[in-house]
Amino acid sequence: MRFKSWLQNYQGITLIAVAGVATIWLGATRQLGLYIHPRYNIFSLVACGIGLLAVAWAFGSISDKNNRKNKLSYVGLLIIALSVFNLLIIGPTTLSSDIANQRGVNSAANTDVLAKLSNADVISPFGSTSFTQLSIKDWASLLSQTNDNAFFVGKQASISGFITKDETDPNNRFFVSRFVVSCCAVDARPIGVPVYFPDWQRNYEPDQWLAVEGKFEVNNDKIALYMPKIDLIDIPRDAYVY
Amino acid sequence: MGRTATKMRNNSYKIPLAGILLIGSLILIRIFSKHNFDLPTKIQDFITLSSSVIIEALPFVLLGLALSIVVQIWLPDNLLLRLLPKRTVPRRIVLSFLGIFLPVCECGNVPLARGLMIRGLTVSESLTFLLAAPILNPITIITTQQAFGSDSTILIARLAGGFMIANIVGWLFNGYKKSSDLLTADFETSCKIDHKITNQEHSKFKRSIEVFTKEANVIVPALFFGGFVAGFVQVAVPRSILVELGSDPVLSIFAMIALAFIVSICANVDAFFALAFANTFTTGSLVSFLIFGPIVDIKMLSLMRTTYKRRVLVTVTLITTLVSACLGLAVNYAF
Numbered sequence: 001m002r003f004k005s006w007l008q009n010y011q012g013i014t015l016i017a018v019a020g021v022a023t024i025w026l027g028a029t030r031q032l033g034l035y036i037h038p039r040y041n042i043f044s045l046v047a048c049g050i051g052l053l054a055v056a057w058a059f060g061s062i063s064d065k066n067n068r069k070n071k072l073s074y075v076g077l078l079i080i081a082l083s084v085f086n087l088l089i090i091g092p093t094t095l096s097s098d099i100a101n102q103r104g105v106n107s108a109a110n111t112d113v114l115a116k117l118s119n120a121d122v123i124s125p126f127g128s129t130s131f132t133q134l135s136i137k138d139w140a141s142l143l144s145q146t147n148d149n150a151f152f153v154g155k156q157a158s159i160s161g162f163i164t165k166d167e168t169d170p171n172n173r174f175f176v177s178r179f180v181v182s183c184c185a186v187d188a189r190p191i192g193v194p195v196y197f198p199d200w201q202r203n204y205e206p207d208q209w210l211a212v213e214g215k216f217e218v219n220n221d222k223i224a225l226y227m228p229k230i231d232l233i234d235i236p237r238d239a240y241v242y
Numbered sequence: 243m244g245r246t247a248t249k250m251r252n253n254s255y256k257i258p259l260a261g262i263l264l265i266g267s268l269i270l271i272r273i274f275s276k277h278n279f280d281l282p283t284k285i286q287d288f289i290t291l292s293s294s295v296i297i298e299a300l301p302f303v304l305l306g307l308a309l310s311i312v313v314q315i316w317l318p319d320n321l322l323l324r325l326l327p328k329r330t331v332p333r334r335i336v337l338s339f340l341g342i343f344l345p346v347c348e349c350g351n352v353p354l355a356r357g358l359m360i361r362g363l364t365v366s367e368s369l370t371f372l373l374a375a376p377i378l379n380p381i382t383i384i385t386t387q388q389a390f391g392s393d394s395t396i397l398i399a400r401l402a403g404g405f406m407i408a409n410i411v412g413w414l415f416n417g418y419k420k421s422s423d424l425l426t427a428d429f430e431t432s433c434k435i436d437h438k439i440t441n442q443e444h445s446k447f448k449r450s451i452e453v454f455t456k457e458a459n460v461i462v463p464a465l466f467f468g469g470f471v472a473g474f475v476q477v478a479v480p481r482s483i484l485v486e487l488g489s490d491p492v493l494s495i496f497a498m499i500a501l502a503f504i505v506s507i508c509a510n511v512d513a514f515f516a517l518a519f520a521n522t523f524t525t526g527s528l529v530s531f532l533i534f535g536p537i538v539d540i541k542m543l544s545l546m547r548t549t550y551k552r553r554v555l556v557t558v559t560l561i562t563t564l565v566s567a568c569l570g571l572a573v574n575y576a577f
Contacts, residue, residue, distance in 0.1 A: 012458030014264075015466055019300050021268040026297070035294040037511075040301070047301030050308075056261030058455045079466050086289045087296070088268060089275040095290055096283040102480050182514040185294035186476060187507050207283070 011076055013055045015083055020048040020055065022087035030237055034092045036184045037242060094239045095179055097164040097206040100190035105164050105175045106140055132158045136178050137241045140191035149223045152216040157225055159193055160211040160233060163204055172198045173224055176212050181240040188240065194224035209233045284477055292473025295506060295541060296466055299349045302508070303465055306350025307457055310357030311450045323362045334370045334412045337363075338405055341375030347508045348376040348536050352545040353461050360433050365424045365550075370412035372546075373558065376509035376536035377404025386532065389513035390520075395577050396529055403533035403569045407562050414557065429549045432456070460548045468544030472506045475540065479504060494527035495570040499563060502535030509536030526574030533566035 007014070026032040027045045036044065134142075136159040142152075159176055166173035175192030179185070195212060196219050204210070214228020281289075313322065327333045346354060355372040359365065376382060377400060390396040415424060422430055487497040498519070507515050512535050516528050538559050546555055 009459075010455075012460065012462040013455055015462045016300070016304070016458055017265055017268055019296055019466075021265060021272055022293075023297055023300070025269070025272045032297075035290070035297045040298065044297065044301045047304045051300075051304045052265055054451070054454055056258050056265060058451050058458075059261035059264060075467070076463060079463055079470070082470065083296075083466055084268075084271070086293050088272045090279060090281070090286075090289055091275075092293075093286060093290060096287050098283050099287050099477070183507050183511040184298035186291055186298075186472065187505055187515045 007077070007080065010059065011080060013058050014080060016051050017055045018080075018083045018087055020052045023048040024052070026092060031092050033238060033240060034094060034185070037181055094162070094235060095185055095188055097162060097177070099188070100162075100164040100175075100177050100179070100192070101167065103188075103190050105166075105177050105190045105192040106144060131155045135159070135241065136161055136176065136193060137180065137191060139193045143193070143223070149218045149221070152223045153218060155216050156214070157193060157216065157228075158211075158213045160209065160236070161192065162209050162235075163200075163206050164190065164192060165206055166194060169220075169222075171201070172196060172219075173222070174200055174204075174206075176210060176225075179240050181242060185240075191241075194222070195228060196222075196224040196226050197228075197230075204230070209235050288473045288477045290473075291476045292469045295469035295472050298508060299347075299465055299469070299541065300462075302347040302350040303353065303461060304350075306346045306353040307454055307461070309344060309346060309350070310353040310457060311453050313354065313357040314360050314453055315446050315450050317361070320362070322358070330416060331413075334367060334409055334416075337367055337371045337412075338374035338408050339378055340371050341377075341379035344375065345379040345381050346375070347510050348542055349465060349508075349545060351375050352542075352549065353457050356429065356457065356461075356549055359425075359429075359549075364416070365418065365421050365554075366412045366415035369415060369550075369554070369558070370408045372408075373411055373537050373562075374404050374408030377401065377533070378408075381510045382513075382536070385511055386513040389517045390528075393525065395573060396525065396532065399529045399569050399573055400532045403529070403566055404536070407533070407537060407565045410565065411558055411561055414561070415554070424551055424554050426547075426549060426551060428460070461545060464544045464548045465541065468506070468541035471544065472504070472540045475504050491524050491526065491574040492571070494524045495530045495567050495574070498523060498527040498531035498570075499534045499566060502531045503539050505535070506539040506541040507535060512536065524570075524574050525577065526570035526572070529573050530566040530570035533569060534562055537562045 023032065023044055026035065027041060032038075032041055032044065134157065139157055139159065161176040161178045164175040164177040166175055174195055174197065175190075176195055177190050177192030179188035179190055181188050193212075195214075196217070209232065211231045211233050212225060212228045214225040216223055217226035219226070326336055341351075344351075344354065351372050355363075355368045358371060359368045363371070383397070383401070386397045386400055418424055421433070425433070487493040498516075502512075505515070512532060516531050519531075520528060543555055543559075546558075
């Protein structure tokens, strides 16, 4: 009964404490980028730091009369329990390839807004930059700009990302993919570079993180990195691209 | 007298200790918890998505709580009411632009609107501020201009839409004389009681802490609830269904309105999100997305429900849908 009464008075600031501690811990372990765009890091950490100070003062300083009308329903208890579990007990991780497939890797809406360009136009933004230095986001942009497979043939790419099944040819192709984030993980949009690797599921599985190096070739009229060199890697700190 | 003073001193030592102990315990839970559970990917995605909504929005809610405390406790009595025009229409027009001086995102505006009502604003005036502020504020204007710099139609239509919706809703609810028709019973009670009774009892600092605790008790659980629902819907509803409707001048508008409702993205940066759809969606549908999203989404409805009755939320949703869809159609067919 006393516990219930305690929670009735403190459920709001308890939730601030839970999310505040989680945010500061994520910032301290440099994992805040798994949830929000880095532009928010300082603001979030400062706000949560001040919020925790306020919470520390608020605990015990309020009398029952201030909150006697608050009702702690089972929904309230469930929210507190879920928050502790989700934010403090479960380890942070990236979104899965299921979400990437659900949102469509390289669907037209997921790549940058660039009109269809000729080959010359495609090359010019990168000048004389070596193609191996292009990021996965650059390659995804290029792939969205031109349907001319000849442009890509023979070009070397070196990228990293997680495996997302290519639903059009799941036995032979997969995407090395990443999420592009504008604000937080909720708006993450999947992009990727296709890889041709027959029976890839014998050696790899969706969501594994890979570093891939190889050349683009055409198979069945589709462009992809052909049988590239693949190394398994840990999830990087900068798992999303911006 | 002496015993009371001793008791007060004892209490003042207990306050930070209890809080520090709780925060310390939470830190220990975080550090020593097992990090890798083999949860199904859908559950793991739900956790990541809902956590990201909460972690992104909480700092803005804290900022909104801080501004609400400033308005309720620290501003001189009636200062705000004295500064505003006396006549209702110019007063609502001025309130539409208050977001320029208080650029908090939409989540933070809910506690701020509550604070403004406690200090004397009417329900219709609070709604005008709440609905206009996320769009008519400098951060949103700059990010929209950055994202769609080459097409000023989008920015102009967005600003016009936000202003129109806020003032239409304000005008509609201006006729209600009884605030009990529009406000939740708990909030209406706190509007009547708080300010008058507690003002003289404690120091401003203590009252600030009390307002912080009381407002957090109402707003923060609603934010978390909205975050969980938004996370669940993201996992359950395939976004590709909406994206396929992009090129149709009418359906694309409703697809983008539905997307704005589901995604619950912060108004300050939603233009960058919308930019990614510019290739495949009509310009009018982007306008609808940018007008509708900051005013109505899963997270905002949950937050607004702490203060306004269901009929208010239904009216706001209908008018916002209507105006944003009409402006979207106008852009699609006129430009």
